[in-house]
Amino acid sequence: MSAYRDIATIARWEVKKSFSVMSRNVLPVAIILFVLLILVTGFAAESGLHIQDGMYRMGVDDPKVAALFAPDTRFTVFQANDITLTGNQDAYDLVIIQGAVHANPTEKGLSAQNALERDYTQYKNGVYTGESDLFAAYPLWIDTQSVESELNFSATQNGQYVAAAPGTGTPVPQGIVQNVATPSPTLDVTQDELRQELAVSSQENSQVSRYTDVISPGQSVMGSFVTPDQLSPPLPFDSIILVFVFIFPLYFTSQFFMMSIMNERTGRQGEALLSLPVKTSSIIIGKMLPYFLGMLGICAVITFYIKASPLILLPLIPIIIFFLANALIIGMLSRSFKELSFISIFFSTVATSYLFFPSIFANVHVISLVSPLTLIVLTIQGTTWTISDYFYATTLFFLTAIVLFYIAAKNFNEERLFSEKKFLPRVREFLSSILPEQHPFAALFLLAIFSIPFVFMGQMMGLVVFFNLPMPYSLILLLIIAALIEEMAKAIGIYTLFVRDPSFFSWKNLVLACAATAIGFLVGEKLLLLATLSQISLSIFGSILFLSLGVLWLPLLLHFACVLIVASSLKALGKKGLWPGLIAATVLHCCYNLYFVLGWIR
């Protein structure tokens, strides 16, 4: 019970302290800035963003045509007679002489022509919308119906899009044919209603409204009816807006937590806190709790505001915990404020892209489920997801967060917090303190197990980044990166021990240490594979990442050999031996993968 009381007390302190820091002159300024932000947003929405103004020069002979394109600020329109224009065609990206467009045969000219074409279509639509007989101006209407279908991963074995089978005959369905009602041949909407909708939709920028519609779907009488021109390809980029709406506030709030940890360290302010008769874990949880609740609250408010299902909060919880765990570690590790800034910006970009990238493929590909953001996209669309989907998307986030919290708790003491050492030695020290001296082999074994979620996250990152490169390159790059990440993870424990005490590594101890690491790594790999990743491991990408499903002794031997290379290299060359050893081990690992996965070297 007392642990709960401790946590509550520390959480209360944390709230009080952060308010006392923030209230000094910040609150009034924040309110002013907030008002300004609303004003400026309104102004920007009114005036538009002027970043591409004046990119293209256009020469026109007819003032009527010039007037058509004058509103587009991307064009600087020059009016002259056709003789002058023909003579100086090179001075313009585009000339319109007697109603005919001539673009310079450069990329810029083509780009200008594309922009002009869209403007002209918009103008024509404006004219046609004014016609009294709307169905003469818009004789063709398309009712767009979307059909749900989810690929299973095995269908996209090599990570490329699945195209329909190019057979010559008419394909025959394999599943049960469900009766689809014959669509009615008429529109159920009156001409006037359509006209209004057309007028509205020609005003707004469909690129922007697409995104805002994700959050608050607009009511349209047209429903699914569009004219051919409005038929825009369904861009699967809805998650961009979700990143902005959900992830940025979380990132922002986690910054405060990071800073609060950092503040405990500057000028040894945290000494009083550390001297309390309270468990370290209580201190950490207590300090974190207000931020966790705050972030959850922000998400709940956003969810409520966009009237989405509260189910969205479930996949957000692991994201919040993951952000906080990283904030904690970064706050404990950085030596100076600038280091804190650089590392946190870098981390947030990488984490955001890890979250965002797979969710682009929501509905397309099971790979998208590695990101909890996909679950949010699905929830907003009204698609259901299962508990196993949830585990699949969030296990890595929970696991890495727990490991990071454990490392932080072990290092939350005066010696580590107030040390003035450099970044990388500090990282090593942090790891060193979770490797007890009495049981080095058991520690290496456990460290190898705990490194697995990070390895998978790193490799997933690689998978996500290389996913859409042309086929052979994506595979080769993934092969190398996956091997390198694995080797680094395996080497890190041995390296830490080596730097702490080089004399420990007699040949016998060295072999034992390598064996402990290799076994730990194998066990960890198996455990996580069983838990989550069976779907991905079926594909060819998966077989590279998590090769060792089949026989056990082969991967064990591989892990052992690779670690042994690194360890021997360390023993022979000292600390300098790390990179040569890593490279040699990676090469061996790649060869092994090539041999067994692809059978290239045979």
Next chain:
Amino acid sequence: MDTVKTRHVAVVAKKEFRGLYSEKTILLAVLLQVFIALFSSFLMVGLTAMYDPASLSGYSHFRYTIAYTGNESPLLGYLENSPDLRVRRMDLSTAVELLKERRISAVVYSPGTLPDAQDPVKITLYTLANDLQGAVVDVRLKNIFLQYEQDLRTVRTSRLNITPVPVQIPASAGSGDFFGFVYGLLVPLLIFLPGILSSALVIDLITEEFQHGTLETLISTPVTFAEMVWGKVLTCTILVPLQAGAWILLLTANRITIDNPVLILVHVTLGSLLLILIGTMCALYYRERTAAQFVFSTALVIILLLVLALPFNPLNLVTRLAVGTAGVEQWIVLGMVWVAVLILGYILQKYAGQIGGMRAEK
């Protein structure tokens, strides 16, 4: 007001550079910029590919199977004549099931409405939800539908009152969107990113002195408080053209030619100096990182939004300079930024002198 000795400012700047060099984490910031560039151009290439399937060679010769259902209509002829599509006639229910199984790419249903009927021709298009391949097929179908619409309009032309001003646009050969993206977004963004990073950096450098209590050691040296502040401002400002210049070189190496590189660097350095000065003021006022960074980053969003909403803003000028369409306006804007820098610099000098004076009295 104290005079600022250049030598002292240089000493402080040198010290800051040494600090940055020894920490090496600034590499992460550089890496981050590369990452953003790769990521955004990847997204854009993906986007371009979807809008314009011909830009990806893998798609250009692929024939997608689609199903045509419903009654006979001229549309069937258009579809069958397309080199990109393989049309199969079948009944609607079967076709939709095949679509769900991803055996075909789209289903078109047409009622047999006559071209010159009073009512519009309403066809139904079934595609896969949020699907990349569906997007590619949509683009091809869109072109066919547009052509069909044009012909139907011609049939019904006697019922129209107004004729639009005619402009003949030749068929475009390839993707032009990439150019607009690179010069209209990526280039100004990348070139101004170092300025934004630098203005955050100056806050860290200054609040650190306050929070770590290292200012007291300063009093024992001949460097005044104001000189120390200017040294930090100088450090952050020098970093801007260094990084932006590296960007220009990198872009040029990727065959994205940037016109007027020197002028661009002048614009970006001066614009960034303005941001750095604002950051410095925040840092001097709050003397605490959390508050200063919070207020500054909110203010930065406002400033950027406001600036972007104004015509001839510095980011737009970078775009114009890069494509070679900048006119005399750029000098006016440059002059205005310069005046703003001078005013802010003067205020900063006063403010820093005041703080320094107060500390010396203590």
